[in-house]
Amino acid sequence: MATTTGKLMLSAIDWLCANICFWDIASALLGLLIFSCIHQKLTNKGPMLWPVLGNLPALILHINDMYSWVTEVLIEAGRTFHYRGVWMGRAYGVFTADPSNIEYIMKTNFKNFPKGSYFRERFHDLLGDGILNADGETWKEERRMAKVQMHSSRFLEYSIKTMQDLVPHKLLKLTEKLVKSGDSFDLQELLLRFTFDNICTAALGVDPGCLSLDLPEVPFAKAFEEATELSLCRFLMPPFVWKPLKFFCLGYEKRLKKAIEIVHDFADKTVADRRKKLNSFGNLNDQSDLLSRLMETEYTNRHIPDKFFRDFCLSFSLAGRDTTSVALSWFFWLLDKNPEVETRVLREINEISSGHQRTKNQNNHAVLFTVEELKKMVYLQAALSESLRLYPPVPIEMKEVLEDDVLPDGNIVRKGARVLYCIFSMARIESIWGKDCLEFKPERWINKDGEFVSENQFKYPVFNAGPRLCIGKKFAYMQMKMVAAPILMKYSVKVVEGHDVVPKVTTTLYMKNGLMVTLKPRLEHGA
Numbered sequence: 001m002a003t004t005t006g007k008l009m010l011s012a013i014d015w016l017c018a019n020i021c022f023w024d025i026a027s028a029l030l031g032l033l034i035f036s037c038i039h040q041k042l043t044n045k046g047p048m049l050w051p052v053l054g055n056l057p058a059l060i061l062h063i064n065d066m067y068s069w070v071t072e073v074l075i076e077a078g079r080t081f082h083y084r085g086v087w088m089g090r091a092y093g094v095f096t097a098d099p100s101n102i103e104y105i106m107k108t109n110f111k112n113f114p115k116g117s118y119f120r121e122r123f124h125d126l127l128g129d130g131i132l133n134a135d136g137e138t139w140k141e142e143r144r145m146a147k148v149q150m151h152s153s154r155f156l157e158y159s160i161k162t163m164q165d166l167v168p169h170k171l172l173k174l175t176e177k178l179v180k181s182g183d184s185f186d187l188q189e190l191l192l193r194f195t196f197d198n199i200c201t202a203a204l205g206v207d208p209g210c211l212s213l214d215l216p217e218v219p220f221a222k223a224f225e226e227a228t229e230l231s232l233c234r235f236l237m238p239p240f241v242w243k244p245l246k247f248f249c250l251g252y253e254k255r256l257k258k259a260i261e262i263v264h265d266f267a268d269k270t271v272a273d274r275r276k277k278l279n280s281f282g283n284l285n286d287q288s289d290l291l292s293r294l295m296e297t298e299y300t301n302r303h304i305p306d307k308f309f310r311d312f313c314l315s316f317s318l319a320g321r322d323t324t325s326v327a328l329s330w331f332f333w334l335l336d337k338n339p340e341v342e343t344r345v346l347r348e349i350n351e352i353s354s355g356h357q358r359t360k361n362q363n364n365h366a367v368l369f370t371v372e373e374l375k376k377m378v379y380l381q382a383a384l385s386e387s388l389r390l391y392p393p394v395p396i397e398m399k400e401v402l403e404d405d406v407l408p409d410g411n412i413v414r415k416g417a418r419v420l421y422c423i424f425s426m427a428r429i430e431s432i433w434g435k436d437c438l439e440f441k442p443e444r445w446i447n448k449d450g451e452f453v454s455e456n457q458f459k460y461p462v463f464n465a466g467p468r469l470c471i472g473k474k475f476a477y478m479q480m481k482m483v484a485a486p487i488l489m490k491y492s493v494k495v496v497e498g499h500d501v502v503p504k505v506t507t508t509l510y511m512k513n514g515l516m517v518t519l520k521p522r523l524e525h526g527a
């Protein structure tokens with residue numbers, strides 16, 4: 001019986017070989033390809049999904065205008081579309097800009113949408129188990145600790161003091177020097193230096209000195225920047241490429257390893273010094289930075305390894321490093337393009353400042369504002385929020401799907417898929433922000449009584465939303481106001497004519513070419 005079947009099969013193969021030539025197979029494959037392309041075009045609302053290559057061709061084509069292109073596709077697709085990476089790359093899921101989906105993944109079914117192993121694996125070498133890279137119980141515990149410290153009046157007062165020291169003594173000294181030289185300069189670069197010094201002082205109790213008058217290259221700062229950028233390379237290539245590179249320490253992975261070593265050495269040394277101090281004195285009463293507060297309260301209760309403190313502080317430094325500087329860069333650019341908004345912001349600052357005798361005093365302390373005064377700057381708050389809406393420092397966020405699920409808009413997401421929500425795109429969708437969504441309009445944040453009105457977190461997830469809402473939001477607003485108010489009061493910030501301002505396609509919305517500006521001193525405060 002078996003031999004008869006075998007014979008039959010052999011003769012069938014003989015027949016096929018004799019009657020089907022190479023061109024028949026090629027035409028059949030081409031037909032299949034065309035059919036599958038037409039089928040996917042009719043059934044999928046997103047960009048073309050090519051067999052084997054998935055959406056890669058479209059991504060390559062739009063690598064330089066990624067955010068605008070994703071926005072267009074989202075609008076065409078009705079706010080959500082499915083994507084797929086190259087075959088075997090294990091990258092698939094949905095892009096969404098739908099507030100109801102965002103509410104579902106960030107709050108309603110939060111547990112089913114963790115950061116996930118995809119993100120964690122790529123950032124683990126740099127961030128370890130720090131809060132930005134943690135899920136589940138580890139994240140919960142870190143979040144609890146962070147909240148206790150960040151919301152304590154002691155840390156709040158200390159963080160304000162760090163800003164009040166840095167702004168007049170470093171930032172404004174530098175701007176004075178630059179004004180004297182008459183040269184244009186990159187404001188984004190200056191602000192990045194400011195926020196790095198500020199977050200390191202607040203989180204670690206150490207000022208790395210990036211804002212010194214000679215604008216030095218600081219190894220820790222440079223290595224931190226490099227380590228972050230190079231970790232992102234791992235998102236651009238499949239694991240079967242970056243993992244061997246890492247194992248054999250080749251190419252960019254070699255540079256990444258070196259940069260991470262520098263970052264970790266610096267942080268380890270800071271943590272070890274602090275522990276030594278705690279052990280010798282029995283307390284860290286004279287230090288109010290996050291690391292000292294955390295070490296004193298948590299370490300004395302139970303033994304927590306140094307690595308925990310290192311990871312914790314590095315996550316904080318990363319979260320608070322570039323976000324506010326990038327936000328301020330876009331804000332100054334928008335003000336230059338919208339002089340009527342600048343006039344209103346300036347009028348408010350001058351009104352609030354006029355109650356003070358400092359207008360007569362021209363030194364840098366003169367333009368420092370108190371927390372109470374900054375809180376009164378409602379229009380400035382609105383202008384900053386509006387700038388963040390149009391240019392969110394974190395333009396796209398990502399979550400992983402633990403179990404098969406259905407999003408509120410009916411899209412199915414499978415276990416292991418990823419949900420990417422596009423904060424940048426949301427601001428540009430009429431059905432979310434109205435017909436004037438593309439306009440820079442601080443007034444949309446102010447009610448008829450002149451009060452600032454916050455937006456629903458899921459319509460405006462600029463600071464994330466739900467249980468993982470950004471823990472540094474208050475700090476960030478305070479810092480942005482503390483910088484923006486005195487700079488605007490002292491100078492008219494003019495973007496150099498012809499300077500090309502475009503977003504850089506990475507996880508933070510930097511300006512690709514920086515922000516080249518000149519500062520024109522105002523004749524007198526209030527002019």
Ligand code: HEM
Pocket residue numbers: 131132143146315316319320321323324327392393394397461462463464467468469470471472473475476
């Ligand atoms: C304009 C400024 C800022 C914006 C737009 C912003 C936005 C965000 C976003 C989108 C996330 C979610 C990130 C993720 O899960 O991958 C986040 C988380 C976080 N942010 Fe901010 N942030 C800003 C400033 C800051 C500052 C200044 C600090 C620190 C002082 C900070 C500390 C954190 C921390 C610790 C988390 C993690 C929270 C968690 O996972 O539970 N942020 N922020």
